[in-house]
Amino acid sequence: MSNSIPTDDTLKKSFEMNVLNSEGEKIEFGKLLEVEEGAEGRRKTVVVFVRHFFCGSCQDYVSQLATVRPDALAEANTKIIIVGCGDFQPIKFYSETTSFPLSQIYANPTRGIFTALNTTNTTQGAPAGQTPSYMTVGLPMNILRSVYRAVSNIGVATKGGPPSQNGGELVFDHEKRCTFANIMQHSQDHKEVPDLMKEAGVAFP
Numbered sequence: 001m002s003n004s005i006p007t008d009d010t011l012k013k014s015f016e017m018n019v020l021n022s023e024g025e026k027i028e029f030g031k032l033l034e035v036e037e038g039a040e041g042r043r044k045t046v047v048v049f050v051r052h053f054f055c056g057s058c059q060d061y062v063s064q065l066a067t068v069r070p071d072a073l074a075e076a077n078t079k080i081i082i083v084g085c086g087d088f089q090p091i092k093f094y095s096e097t098t099s100f101p102l103s104q105i106y107a108n109p110t111r112g113i114f115t116a117l118n119t120t121n122t123t124q125g126a127p128a129g130q131t132p133s134y135m136t137v138g139l140p141m142n143i144l145r146s147v148y149r150a151v152s153n154i155g156v157a158t159k160g161g162p163p164s165q166n167g168g169e170l171v172f173d174h175e176k177r178c179t180f181a182n183i184m185q186h187s188q189d190h191k192e193v194p195d196l197m198k199e200a201g202v203a204f205p
Contacts, residue, residue, distance in 0.1 A: 005181050006117055006170075014116045015176065019106035020088040022095070027106070029113055032081055033176045042174040044078040046200050049114060049167030051187060053090040053160040054150045056142040057125075058167075061134045061190045062098040068193070072203040080104060085111050086161030093153050114165060119183055121164045126188040133192060171200050 006014075015030025033045045048065065050058040065080055073079065082100060084091070087109040095102040108114060125139060126132060137145065150157040166184040169191045173179055180199040182191040190196075197204040 003180075003182055005178050010116055010118075011176070011178060014113045017108070017110070017112045017116070019083055019108050019113070021106055022088060022091040022102055024088045029083075029108075030176065032106070033172050035174050042077065044076065044174065044179075044200055045172045046078060046080045046196065046202075047083060047170045047172065048080065048190070049083050049085070049117070049119065049169070051085065051161070051166055052163050053084050053086045053094050054146050054153075054157070055160075055163075055187070056137070056146040056149075057132075057135060057188050058190070059094070059098055059149075060136050061132075061193070062094075062100050063136075064134045064193045066099040066101075068197060068202060068204055072197075076200065076202040078200050078202050081106065083108055083113065083167075084161060085109070085114055085165040085167070087159040089159045090153070090156040093149075093156060097149065109161070111162075111165060114167065117168065117170075117183065119168060120166045120185055121162070122166065122186060123164050124186045126186060132188050132190065134190065135188065169196055171196075 017029050018026040019029050020026060035043050062082060082105045084107050086107055088107040091105050091107060095105055166187060168183040170178050171180040194204050
């Protein structure tokens with residue numbers, strides 16, 4: 001894992017780039033981090049950048065994120081959003097597969113934000129003996145499952161994103177300052193959900 005906080009210049013550039021919602025509508029990334037008018041308190045935003053939308057490892061990770069209790073998020077005044085490196089068409093499939101709210105999943109098909117944040121490109125998995133706890137199946141079954149889900153959704157299978165693109169996690173405060181960052185160094189290098197929620201001040205489980 002790489003825990004270096006991105007520079008202000010890097011973040012400013014990424015804020016000006018667009019993501020797409022499930023309908024293909026463009027939204028500036030920075031807008032997702034702003035506190036809505038009338039909202040109370042100092043809200044935090046956890047942004048999780050995932051690999052291609054058919055990556056079984058990331059699907060397991062996001063499925064675990066979906067179990068974070070709504071009341072815990074509300075108490076911590078925190079929201080979680082997902083940003084994938086594919087196009088917007090697989091977002092509905094991704095929401096159905098992971099049980100994560102559709103309205104909180106976005107796509108960055110240009111990968112401009114991924115590039116700005118200096119994310120890595122590799123298909124290498126976790127080192128021996130370091131398989132993350134969010135993985136629900138072993139590597140061979142994970143690969144087969146990913147292929148099956150892609151074939152079963154052939155209409156959007158080519159829209160998932162590059163298989164080598166990795167992501168990471170960032171936590172922002174109400175002023176869009178990054179207070180925590182993890183940039184994945186391999187394909188199973190997401191920050192464990194309990195640890196990520198601790199960084200955001202959210203109770204888990």
